[in-house]
Amino acid sequence: MALTGRAGLVAALGIVVVLFAPQPGPALAGVCLLLAAGILVDLTLAGAVRPLRFHRSGERLVRLGESTTVELTVENPGGRRVRGVLRDAWQPSAGAAPREAPLDVPAGERRKVVVTLTPTRRGDRESVAVAVRSLGPLGLAARQGGHRSPWTVRVLPPFLSRKHLPARLARLRELDGRHPALVRGQGTEFDSLREYVAGDDVRSIDWRATARRHDVVVRTWRPERDRRVLIVLDTGRTSAGRVGAAPIPLAGAVPKGPAGQPARPEPGWPRLDWSMDAALLLAALAARAGDRVDLLAYDRSVRTWLSGASRTELLSSLVNAMAPIEAELVEADAQGMVAAILARAKRRCLVVLLTDLNAAAMDEGLMPVLPQLSARHLVLVAGVSDPRVAAMAAGRGTAEEVYDAAAAEHARLERRRITARLRRHGVEVVDAPPDDLAPALADHYLALKAAGRL
Amino acid sequence: MTTPHQAPPAGGSASAPTSPTLRSMWRGGRLIALLGLIVVAIAAITTLLGPDPRQERFLDPDDTSLRGSKALAELLRARGVTVDRVDSVEKARALGGDRLLFASDTLYLATDDLTDLPGDRLLVGAFDLKQLAPGVEPAPEVARERSRAPECALPAAAAAGSAFIGGVAFEVPPGGTGCYPSREGWTLVTHAAPTGTTTVVGSGSFMTNLRLDEDGNAALAINLLDTGKPVTWLVRPENPSPGDLAGEEGRSIYDLMPPGIGWSLLMAGVAVVLVAFWRGRRLGPVVVERLPVVVRAAETVEGRGRLYRARKARERAAGALRAGALDRLIPRLGLGRGANGHEVVAAIAAGTDEDPRQVGDALYGPPPENDEGLVALAGYVDHIERKVSEL
Numbered sequence A: 001m002a003l004t005g006r007a008g009l010v011a012a013l014g015i016v017v018v019l020f021a022p023q024p025g026p027a028l029a030g031v032c033l034l035l036a037a038g039i040l041v042d043l044t045l046a047g048a049v050r051p052l053r054f055h056r057s058g059e060r061l062v063r064l065g066e067s068t069t070v071e072l073t074v075e076n077p078g079g080r081r082v083r084g085v086l087r088d089a090w091q092p093s094a095g096a097a098p099r100e101a102p103l104d105v106p107a108g109e110r111r112k113v114v115v116t117l118t119p120t121r122r123g124d125r126e127s128v129a130v131a132v133r134s135l136g137p138l139g140l141a142a143r144q145g146g147h148r149s150p151w152t153v154r155v156l157p158p159f160l161s162r163k164h165l166p167a168r169l170a171r172l173r174e175l176d177g178r179h180p181a182l183v184r185g186q187g188t189e190f191d192s193l194r195e196y197v198a199g200d201d202v203r204s205i206d207w208r209a210t211a212r213r214h215d216v217v218v219r220t221w222r223p224e225r226d227r228r229v230l231i232v233l234d235t236g237r238t239s240a241g242r243v244g245a246a247p248i249p250l251a252g253a254v255p256k257g258p259a260g261q262p263a264r265p266e267p268g269w270p271r272l273d274w275s276m277d278a279a280l281l282l283a284a285l286a287a288r289a290g291d292r293v294d295l296l297a298y299d300r301s302v303r304t305w306l307s308g309a310s311r312t313e314l315l316s317s318l319v320n321a322m323a324p325i326e327a328e329l330v331e332a333d334a335q336g337m338v339a340a341i342l343a344r345a346k347r348r349c350l351v352v353l354l355t356d357l358n359a360a361a362m363d364e365g366l367m368p369v370l371p372q373l374s375a376r377h378l379v380l381v382a383g384v385s386d387p388r389v390a391a392m393a394a395g396r397g398t399a400e401e402v403y404d405a406a407a408a409e410h411a412r413l414e415r416r417r418i419t420a421r422l423r424r425h426g427v428e429v430v431d432a433p434p435d436d437l438a439p440a441l442a443d444h445y446l447a448l449k450a451a452g453r454l
Numbered sequence B: 001m002t003t004p005h006q007a008p009p010a011g012g013s014a015s016a017p018t019s020p021t022l023r024s025m026w027r028g029g030r031l032i033a034l035l036g037l038i039v040v041a042i043a044a045i046t047t048l049l050g051p052d053p054r055q056e057r058f059l060d061p062d063d064t065s066l067r068g069s070k071a072l073a074e075l076l077r078a079r080g081v082t083v084d085r086v087d088s089v090e091k092a093r094a095l096g097g098d099r100l101l102f103a104s105d106t107l108y109l110a111t112d113d114l115t116d117l118p119g120d121r122l123l124v125g126a127f128d129l130k131q132l133a134p135g136v137e138p139a140p141e142v143a144r145e146r147s148r149a150p151e152c153a154l155p156a157a158a159a160a161g162s163a164f165i166g167g168v169a170f171e172v173p174p175g176g177t178g179c180y181p182s183r184e185g186w187t188l189v190t191h192a193a194p195t196g197t198t199t200v201v202g203s204g205s206f207m208t209n210l211r212l213d214e215d216g217n218a219a220l221a222i223n224l225l226d227t228g229k230p231v232t233w234l235v236r237p238e239n240p241s242p243g244d245l246a247g248e249e250g251r252s253i254y255d256l257m258p259p260g261i262g263w264s265l266l267m268a269g270v271a272v273v274l275v276a277f278w279r280g281r282r283l284g285p286v287v288v289e290r291l292p293v294v295v296r297a298a299e300t301v302e303g304r305g306r307l308y309r310a311r312k313a314r315e316r317a318a319g320a321l322r323a324g325a326l327d328r329l330i331p332r333l334g335l336g337r338g339a340n341g342h343e344v345v346a347a348i349a350a351g352t353d354e355d356p357r358q359v360g361d362a363l364y365g366p367p368p369e370n371d372e373g374l375v376a377l378a379g380y381v382d383h384i385e386r387k388v389s390e391l
Helices: A006-018 A026-045 A159-175 A205-213 A271-288 A316-321 A334-344 A359-364 A364-378 A387-393 A399-424 A436-448 B022-049 B068-080 B089-095 B112-117 B153-162 B217-226 B262-281 B299-311 B312-333 B339-351 B356-364 B371-389
Strands: A052-059 A062-064 A070-075 A082-090 A099-105 A110-117 A123-135 A141-148 A151-158 A188-195 A217-223 A228-234 A290-299 A300-305 A350-354 A378-384 A427-433 B003-004 B083-086 B099-102 B120-124 B137-148 B163-171 B177-181 B186-192 B197-201 B231-236
Touching: A006 A026, A006 B262, A026 A141, A026 A364, A026 B262, A070 A099, A070 A123, A070 B112, A082 A110, A099 A110, A099 B217, A110 B022, A123 A334, A151 A316, A159 A271, A159 B153, A188 B299, A205 A217, A217 A334, A228 A271, A271 A290, A271 A316, A271 A350, A290 A334, A300 B120, A316 A334, A316 A436, A334 A364, A359 A364, A359 A399, A364 A378, A364 A399, A387 A399, A387 B299, A399 B312, A436 B083, B003 B197, B022 B099, B068 B083, B068 B217, B083 B089, B083 B217, B089 B231, B153 B217, B163 B177, B163 B217, B312 B339, B312 B356, B312 B371, B339 B356, B339 B371
Parallel strands: A062 A151, A228 A290, A228 A350, A350 A378, A378 A427, B083 B231, B099 B120, B099 B231, B120 B197
Antiparallel strands: A052 A070, A070 A110, A082 A099, A082 A123, A110 B003, A123 A141, A123 A151, A188 A217, A290 A300, B137 B163, B163 B186, B177 B186, B186 B197
8 A cells, every 4th residue: 555645735734623623632533533534445446456467568679779668558457447657667777767657547448558768788677567556536545566577678789880880891892702803812712613704814724624614714713701700708807897988878877076077087888898899890790701700708607609690690699699798707717718719619710809908817817828729720809998098198297197197108018018928929919999999800800801811 | 658558468478466465464474463462562561560660769758769768767757757758849838837848959949939938957969059048158169979077066967977978068158067078168067047057968868778877877867857846858749841840920831832732743743654654655666786887997097196196106107107108119210129228319319309318317317306307207208209200
């Protein structure tokens, strides 16, 4: 049960009545009895909440930054009209609106309540409960009850870097495929045989085929295809650090200062989310280029393993697999990660390791075991650099800023040192600020492909 | 938000009520209700069967507690002294006659009323003495309560010997007698007032059940009270309420309030409870969510910067700035990784028109001696980098 403000108002009016009544004692008893009777009448005559039935329909998937709707159908099989409010209790970051919706379902009918979800972060969001408050005819008291009507909406990574895809695809077409090259170069493989046309390079004539066909036949070549790309997401503690500016603002993450300004600098997105964005662009590009893409997410155990997705389904499977992954606050186990990669990638492939180029963590973790990996596979390590560190390194003027600049310079130096060491091990390194990571990684992939190093 | 929707729901999922029924509430709550009932029952029984809950009443002839004075009253009665316990001035006046008035607590008495009572007086503690015992002035300091020798010729005190006394100290008026001196003054003063002999003692604890059998306490108390006159023992009224305190023209605060105020306060309480229930009842459960940590990656770098600042680590700060600059300068100057300081300085001085000694000091010299030096160093290193990049 629940009371309304009207009950409190009646009681407040009762104070005045009792104060000026000739016999205050009986007046008090009368007011209280009247109120109790009214509440009792309301509770008896309010539409029952327990027999209500709920059905849901609507979207199951939504991309972060977009809105979706979920419809909740309320069916009232009882004998009385249910009038009041309904709350569909979603998790806070699902951004459900409205919080409470008015409800009026006549007996034996059903009504639809539409809830708009605007999620503020990635992952699975569920509706925990549906609560209904059914008012009585006098509006003094209400019946209240909860129902479970589960529904989960998966919030997918936004794939903001898809704006870079057309330009990279154009580069890919230039490089390859639609125009078979007649010159055999590095990074090409045999494509087909066709009849000689005047103007073809005589060096590409396939004499053995020509002998069989009584016609001059030339070989054509195209860039290598059907290579394997294994994207590895490091979900350890270093990937939880937030960098850059969040393209989709986090609701309630930044407490506002007194002047409406954020009290602290905007915390940005976790490194993991930037890595995912870059991984999606790379996967989209690699799928178009005819390579196979697998995904592994690892910290101390395998978080996600996605393999063998068909080329048309690849992106949707990837975003689905990535959506629930969160950074774990544990040190990543590099040895285990390398073992997991080696167990899964039997053939030589391009291992794209998306992690943080953190010197301390790398020295302890990845550096000792990297040779095992680079001996069998081509390894590309991609890390998000922090624009805030670059801004700090440029700070001059006051002693405070110079001390900060020295600290930032120290961090950058460590980062360059670890990058240099990685390159000496024959590992490709992409180190870019958050907004540039995805295109930089895609460009590096194209360059590797053009050089035939996959 | 509600729209008519007549078509059957397409592919909806089932729902189940989660709110408790009366039966489940009874099942879940009956143990707690039983426990509550037991607690209430035990409390009621101990209250009904327990000792008299009345407070200890200081110097009350009917109180048997350590602070009461029933022992003294019984002793006086055994010696044939009439002891009448009264709790108001009106009752004391009604007894009339030539009596000894013994008063120990004036909080609930108006001293004006006492002034015109005839007979002797024995007063305990700081009264408004101007009217009751003119001439006896309390000293500014309070004397510690302890066993004291009488050191006076007053028969009552001299016969009793040392007694546990202290409290308010007084100055003796002309013609009066002071006993039991302390450093602050006399703690027992007696003198002849117009209405009769008036005795003032600094504290009454020597008359309590606790102290009566120590020293000469009992003797002193009996000597003071057994004067051959009946004793009017004035105590404070039972559970006086603040509203009964005598006010202007004898009207208490309740006389000024409308009669229904108590009942309407009760009604206001009911209203507050209802409003609290209205505001406090939540629609649906609190929804919990496992949120990711919000920690900016740059915090470790900022922390290192603050550490440099706090420890004035100019050597490390300058070292980091120089190493960063050299890391960028050396490839730009076309030198190898292993180039030593002289080669680098020479290459910079040759490319730009900077003084080689200054360049060497900036890149390889001793650490700056103060923060201004560090800022200047950072500026000069920037200047060198700019010059080299313009080559």
